[in-house]
Amino acid sequence: MTTRVAIVGGTGKLGGVIREVVEAEEGYEVFAVLGSRSDLAELDGADLVIDASTPAVSIDVVRAAIERGINVLVGTSGGRTSASPSSCARGRCRSLLPSIEIVEAHRETKVDSPSGTAVRTAELIAAAREEIGPVQSPHVDQRARGQQVASVPIHSLRRPGVIARQETVLSGAGESLSIVHDTIDPTTAYAPGIRIAIAAALEARGVVVGRRRHQRMKTRIAVGLMTVLLLLYIVLAGQRSVVLLASGDGVGIAMGVALIVLPLIALWAIGRELWFGVRAQKLGEILDAEGALPHEEVALRPSGRATRDDADALFPAYRADVEQHPGDWRAWYRLGVAYDASGDRRRAREAVRTAIALEKSDRPAA
């Protein structure tokens, strides 16, 4: 079946790149290209809407797609949930370099400031610093100190001839680290991300910023449902067990004990799973915020999982990393991600369990 894609803003610069990607992608076709003079009724009949328009229009596009029951992928920045990629790698240096500022530059015709990428970077920095608090930026009450997003000052330059540039400056006592991202050729730079986003957008449910979250949500709902059912079972079995224990009959007492012990074991197992899920998610978020998750470009199956060949090709590097650094939880976690990408759930869990144990032992005793 072919996925019919409607591109709002398809006459613009990013829209042009998206059109090229969709046209070249097997199983997809450009169904409609909308510009400033188009009517959103042209979305009727599309399977997927991609928005690459302007912040003022974007929310109407999202609304129109939702009304029609069509999934929508938003590339437009300047809204409250822009999904631009972050180009800032953070990490252990964060506590050594307490001051962080972002300087971004775009063409003079860009309508939204600060850029969506800068906003997202600031939000991710803030999330990564949850435990150590906001960045230290003096005198931010003065307008010339930029716009603060999640405590990070952002300075926006609008200059002819610039495509997109972002510099994240981390400073500490007597030193500074700058991470600069330059877009040189938009088609080459954006096409891989657009491909990944299109594949994920069809399956997404609810609002997803970035990738993967809808998968976590499904898992959480399933585990939550199982726990509720089990609790219900324990209450019912508990009542029955009390009756059996009170019967005074040997067989009855044995059955009463079994009736209550077995669900308690199951409850313990679910608790263990929940703990695993919470810790795995937390470590994943730390690595994500550090830009240290596996980042190789891989071909995706419709499920969003990497193809077998590409996933297998990832292994040697991550396995070697674990062999070189057997005590490094980050290396183990990345190996777990590589196993998961290839569909080997058992090994993925083992590797992530090792990562969780190592991370715990790394933590200073309270």
Ligand SMILES: NC(=O)C1=CN([C@@H]2O[C@H](COP(=O)(O)OP(=O)(O)OC[C@H]3O[C@@H](n4cnc5c(N)ncnc54)[C@H](OP(=O)(O)O)[C@@H]3O)[C@@H](O)[C@H]2O)C=CC1
């Ligand atoms: N997430 C990312 O990595 C990236 C995001 N972007 C973002 O994508 C967005 C578009 O950027 P860019 O392509 O450079 O901008 P352009 O100015 O080149 O394109 C804007 C598009 O929006 C259309 N448009 C304007 N008003 C309306 C309207 N009322 N209804 C429907 N369509 C409308 C324009 O149509 P017309 O041609 O008729 O004027 C045009 O197709 C921006 O928010 C930008 O920040 C861009 C690059 C990368």
Ligand SMILES: O=C(O)C1=N[C@H](C(=O)O)C[C@H](O)C1
């Ligand atoms: O050209 C633009 O406009 C861009 N906007 C994005 C943003 O606001 O984050 C970033 C992209 O690289 C170019």
